[in-house]
Amino acid sequence: MGRYVARRLLQMIPVFIGTTLLIFLMVYTLPGDPVRGLFGDKGADPATLAAMRHQLGLDQPILVQYWEYMKGIVLHFDFGTQIASGRPVTDVLGDAFPVTLRLAGMAFVIEIVLGLGLGMAAGLRAGRLTDNVVLVLTLLIISIPVFVLGFIVKSVFAFELGWIAPNVSNDATWGELVAPAIVLGSLSLAYVARLTRTTMAENLRSDYMRTAVAKGLPRRRIVGVHLMRNSLIPVITFLGTDLGALMGGAVVTEGLFNVKGIGGTIFESIVRREGTTLVGLVTVLVLVYLFMSLLVDLLYAVLDPRIRYA
Amino acid sequence: MPDLTKTAPVPDETKAPVADPSAVVKADKARSLWGDAWQDLRRNWYFVISAGLIVILLLITAFPGLFTSASPTTGDLVNHFLGKPELSKIGSPEWFGYDGQGRSVYARVIYGTRASVIVGVAVTLAVTLFGGLIGMLSGYFGGWIDALLSGFTNIFLGLPFLLGAMVVLQAFTDRSIWVVVFALAFLGWTQIARVMRGAVITIKQSDFVQAARALGASTPRILFRHILPNVMAPVIVVATISLGVYISAEATLSYLGLGLASPTVSWGMDISGGSAQIRVAQHILIYPSIMLSITVLAFIMLGEAVRNALDPKTR
Helix, strand or coil: CHHHHHHHHHHHHHHHHHHHHHHHHHHHCCCCCHHHHHCCCCCCCHHHHHHHHHHHCCCCCHHHHHHHHHHHHHHHCCCCECCCCCCEHHHHHHHHHHHHHHHHHHHHHHHHHHHHHHHHHHHHCCCCHHHHHHHHHHHHHHHCCHHHHHHHHHHHHHHHCCCCCCCCCCCCCCCCCHHHHHHHHHHHHHHHHHHHHHHHHHHCCCHHHHHHHHCCCCHHHHHHHHHHHHHHHHHHHHHHHHHHHHHHCHHHHHHHHCCCCHHHHHHHHHHCCCHHHHHHHHHHHHHHHHHHHHHHHHHHHHHCCCCCCC | CCCCCCCCCCCCCCCCCCCCHHHHHHHCCCCCHHHHHHHHHHCCHHHHHHHHHHHHHHHHHHCHHHCCCCCCCCCCHHHCCCCCCCCCCCCCCCCCCECCCCCEHHHHHHHHHHHHHHHHHHHHHHHHHHHHHHHHHHHHHCHHHHHHHHHHHHHHHHCCHHHHHHHHHHCCCCCCHHHHHHHHHHHHCHHHHHHHHHHHHHHCCCHHHHHHHHCCCCHHHHHHHHHHHHHHHHHHHHHHHHHHHHHHHHHHHHHCCCCCCCCCCCHHHHHHHHHCCCCCCCHHHHHHHHHHHHHHHHHHHHHHHHHHHHCHHHC
């Protein structure tokens, strides 16, 4: 087990370097200039611009910049400085990240509870009314883009019924985040429900299920232990990559409900060509993604004893 | 929006329709996978509905002038924005009301179809060709080629889809339909590559591939004449479903102001514009949203129907 984890961690290094280098290249080959942007329409004299670029290290070749940047992250946990505000990116992250983590975490819990619940309800009654209702419902959810769903939720629950405030306050309390979290998690919820439903309906027909029934085990145990344990693997695979996707996809939901999370920060840094901030934020998202996929692989062994990591 | 292309295999849902007895008799005659799939599709109401919708959408894409006489880009300020939708006047410019600049919302909904459908189809073609090629080479040759190409795929897979597309799009000042297609395809090809790689690895051990090799067939011939037709099914399924997902992604990017730009008419941009008037003139927001959702729904339903027809497990 320990050796497996160590090997996986080593394998992550090239992927991590590749992904961060890719985003770095993409950001730094963008036209436009964050330094010039600081001075607005009037502009500044070329010597000042050159001096500032030199100070920020922007006059170095790209690969040198990348090397310096990664050295900063690994050695000093230094993600660089936001050019416009002069704040360290770690500060900016520290403000925005907890909010997004709370939002994505809530969406994730909603997705697991409702998605698994609906999927089980449908899978155990495959072909009957419940099943068809769940299938049509989830198909509709998948078809409605997130921002449209956000507007529906906002106009029904905020404007018509007045149950929620249309915008989340700066504190972003748990209660305020419920509606945004439902909107953010809805698409994945539908996928989880469908995935659970299909694997359960398939496994219901398997030999071990017949054996379990024939042994006279109580239904709770058959479904809860034998069926669930075997049906969860594809669902776990999906869920594992989804937490990172939820955080990256929060751009739209955060904009809709005015949540001050990393989505807004990312959007702003793309528009302003704030390379360092953007690369820092994406680096964190990539780390979350890599960590979650490792966790998923380890969970496989827990769920299925046939999978062993020597 | 959760990462759109990383849709885990969406479960199959419609039950395979029960074949009527006459069909079973006819089926005794050996049919190819595709012939079989076609028989299956014709009886699937998911397929019938989605194919009908898609034919209409393609007609609108090709000939928007057939559906409305109004222009989507010129407006008359006399009709300034509160023109209430007149739902009885089907097909007339005032059907869905007017927007802030006095342009007919109905005409904009009709002309907006083109951008969405073209982006969806073009991105799907591009990712299928590129991802399919990468996946095929990686699966067939294995060894260091596989290690290299899979590593390459994993690097792109680690990037958040929407964020990556936003960064790519920001690099272009003049964002036409083809720029959006490039941005989505640039990040979207990984899923097809993985599906293709898996399918090729399974099929390359088959006897018929060995036989072709023993007969001295060249590598391109083995790849394109023997392997390709046998790995098409899973690739087509993933491609059809992701078509709807790309349409949704384009709308999201345009909604954020990073996708298509005026004068191209796009539902995403119109929804974004309408969101500012959500309290006073909801029709500007509602109709493009409905049309967008129906379009995505049509393509996703088609993908599901095709999967059920091609997946032998559902028979």
